[in-house]
Amino acid sequence: MTERFGLLDPEKIMAVLLWATFFCVIFVLQKFAWKPILAGLKQREDYIRKSLADADKIKAELAGIEAAKAKIFDEAKEKANGIIEQSRKTGNELARQIEQRAKQNAEEIITSAHQEIEGERERVRNALKKESVQTAVSLAEKILKENLDTEKNRNLINQAIKDV
Amino acid sequence: MSAPFDLNDFIMHHIGDSYEWHIPLFAPIHLPHFLTVHMLMLLIGTVFLLVLMLVVYRKQDRVPTGITNFIEFFVVYIRDEIVIPNMGEEEGEKFTPMFCSFFFFILVLNLMGLIPVFSTATGNINLTAGLAFLIFTLMVGGTLIRGGPMGMWHALVPPGIPGWFIPIMFVIEVFLLFVRCVALAMRLFANMIAGHIVITAFLGLCVLFGVFAGILAFPMAVVFYCMEIFVCLLQAFIFVLLSAIFIGHMYHPKH
Numbered sequence: 001m002t003e004r005f006g007l008l009d010p011e012k013i014m015a016v017l018l019w020a021t022f023f024c025v026i027f028v029l030q031k032f033a034w035k036p037i038l039a040g041l042k043q044r045e046d047y048i049r050k051s052l053a054d055a056d057k058i059k060a061e062l063a064g065i066e067a068a069k070a071k072i073f074d075e076a077k078e079k080a081n082g083i084i085e086q087s088r089k090t091g092n093e094l095a096r097q098i099e100q101r102a103k104q105n106a107e108e109i110i111t112s113a114h115q116e117i118e119g120e121r122e123r124v125r126n127a128l129k130k131e132s133v134q135t136a137v138s139l140a141e142k143i144l145k146e147n148l149d150t151e152k153n154r155n156l157i158n159q160a161i162k163d164v
Numbered sequence: 165m166s167a168p169f170d171l172n173d174f175i176m177h178h179i180g181d182s183y184e185w186h187i188p189l190f191a192p193i194h195l196p197h198f199l200t201v202h203m204l205m206l207l208i209g210t211v212f213l214l215v216l217m218l219v220v221y222r223k224q225d226r227v228p229t230g231i232t233n234f235i236e237f238f239v240v241y242i243r244d245e246i247v248i249p250n251m252g253e254e255e256g257e258k259f260t261p262m263f264c265s266f267f268f269f270i271l272v273l274n275l276m277g278l279i280p281v282f283s284t285a286t287g288n289i290n291l292t293a294g295l296a297f298l299i300f301t302l303m304v305g306g307t308l309i310r311g312g313p314m315g316m317w318h319a320l321v322p323p324g325i326p327g328w329f330i331p332i333m334f335v336i337e338v339f340l341l342f343v344r345c346v347a348l349a350m351r352l353f354a355n356m357i358a359g360h361i362v363i364t365a366f367l368g369l370c371v372l373f374g375v376f377a378g379i380l381a382f383p384m385a386v387v388f389y390c391m392e393i394f395v396c397l398l399q400a401f402i403f404v405l406l407s408a409i410f411i412g413h414m415y416h417p418k419h
Binding site (some may be wrong): 005006007008009010011012013014015017018019021022024025026028029030032033034035037038041044 | 179180181182198200202203206207210213214217218221226235236239240243257260261262264265268269288289290291293294295297298357
């Protein structure tokens with residue numbers, strides 16, 4: 001029959017063996033397991049903590065860059081709007097000046113043309129006067145040289161007028 | 165003619181300690197007289213734990229997976245949720261390896277009892293008492309080393325209580341000191357043995373009453389077996405948690 005222990009029977013060797021094995025476990029695992037495991041865990045925790053901090057920092061920097069980009073974009077937009085507005089004003093001013101100058105030139109041309117027409121008319125009138133005087137003088141000479149009758153005189157005058 | 169089936173003997177055979185190691189389908193192995201089955205389980209469990217931690221666990225893994233992840237989960241939990249809250253940051257860091265050793269040592273011995281070839285070493289009162297004695301040594305010895313006799317006095321008798329109450333308080337605290345350690349030993353022992361008694365009782369019913377009882381008893385044994393896995397884990401956790409609380413109370417008496 002196998003010797004069997006009761007549930008509460010003391011076994012001194014068991015206690016001694018337990019302490020021997022347990023101290024062996026503590027010593028070996030402390031040196032080769034727990035120390036490296038805990039160090040590795042701490043290292044990983046630090047790495048994760050640092051990575052999260054870096055990620056937050058990068059996120060903040062990115063937000064700053066985004067804000068700066070938006071600011072630059074707004075400024076550029078504002079500047080472009082200013083340039084467009086300025087160009088429009090300059091264009092309008094230039095157009096107004098060109099129009100004014102064109103009007104002035106046209107007026108000058110018209111005035112000059114008027115003056116030329118007037119001068120030409122004056123010149124023609126003078127020439128006509130001169131021609132009329134010469135005709136009158138030549139007619140008078142003819143009248144005086146030739147003693148004609150009234151009917152003849154009238155014909156002569158009509159002929160002279162027609163010649164003019 | 166074979167002897168009638170004795171359920172009590174069947175149960176005691178499975179949970180008690182002896183010099184015979186029964187392996188299913190093989191003849192019993194007779195162990196030498198200085199080595200019982202529970203002692204053998206203790207040695208096998210120790211070797212298994214050392215192999216698990218020194219060979220299987222991969223320390224170099226940057227992203228832990230599998231067994232490494234499983235072990236690290238418990239190590240982190242013991243450090244952050246059990247040891248440091250009860251013993252403080254500085255001492256907690258120092259004591260974490262020891263409590264991890266306690267936890268995995270008890271867990272391995274508990275779980276070994278669920279494998280048919282092996283037996284539950286933690287179902288032996290001598291082993292659980294030995295573990296509780298280590299905790300007692302840490303409580304008393306640690307307090308004396310840290311604060312001397314006065315430190316021990318303050319740990320047992322809180323300051324500010326009326327003079328006439330000091331002797332009563334001292335006796336109660338000394339008594340509690342022993343009771344706590346005895347409770348540690350009894351709790352682990354009783355829980356481990358109770359689960360195995362229930363499982364073997366249900367399996368014994370199958371043998372005793374035949375197939376019809378087995379239809380009900382066998383599934384119940386399976387259910388209790390599954391529950392026992394959880395109990396093994398829970399008892400290892402409770403032992404370590406209570407040990408940390410008791411040692412923490414002795415080292416940092418708050419009362």
